Amino acid sequence: MSEITTPRELFLHELGDILYVERALADEALPKLIGEVQDEEFRSGLERHLEQTRRHVANVESVFESLGEEPETEPCLGFEGLRKEHDKMVEETASGLIDLVDVGAAARTENYEIAAYESLRRMAKGLGEEKAVELLDANLKDEKETLREVEKIATRLSNEHAKQEATA
Ligand SMILES: [Fe+2]
Ligand SMILES: [Fe+2]
Numbered sequence: 001m002s003e004i005t006t007p008r009e010l011f012l013h014e015l016g017d018i019l020y021v022e023r024a025l026a027d028e029a030l031p032k033l034i035g036e037v038q039d040e041e042f043r044s045g046l047e048r049h050l051e052q053t054r055r056h057v058a059n060v061e062s063v064f065e066s067l068g069e070e071p072e073t074e075p076c077l078g079f080e081g082l083r084k085e086h087d088k089m090v091e092e093t094a095s096g097l098i099d100l101v102d103v104g105a106a107a108r109t110e111n112y113e114i115a116a117y118e119s120l121r122r123m124a125k126g127l128g129e130e131k132a133v134e135l136l137d138a139n140l141k142d143e144k145e146t147l148r149e150v151e152k153i154a155t156r157l158s159n160e161h162a163k164q165e166a167t168a
Helices: 007-036 041-068 077-092 095-126 130-167
Strands: none
Touching: 007 041, 007 077, 007 095, 041 095, 041 130, 077 095, 095 130
């Protein structure tokens, strides 16, 4: 027997999935990254995104409330995969290259969140849940802006590291 049989149930399941991701980012993953990185612009960007991520958690909880539901998390296997991959990369990589590893991990995570919010806002729209669409759009906008910033920093760091290599 399928547990999820209606579009609304599927929406709530996926909402629980992104709530799991946002809480894990706010409580564990972003503070950990902030502790790892050396580059100041990257670190202050992550600190800013940690503040935003706390708002993302509250917004997703508000989406549940707007539907008359209790916020409930679903363990997100996609995010756990990204997290495991990152931890393994950090173990295997020289300390001078950790910022490059972390900027890649940040970009992967933002792309994952963007895909999740695009899909959630589409489902909310289909269900006629306008308040939910508005809240999801607010998070989506932050994720897209953050991805652009991360990509800019990634380009600069890649060029700097390549130059260091060339002059070494
Ligand atoms: Fe987020
Ligand atoms: Fe994010």
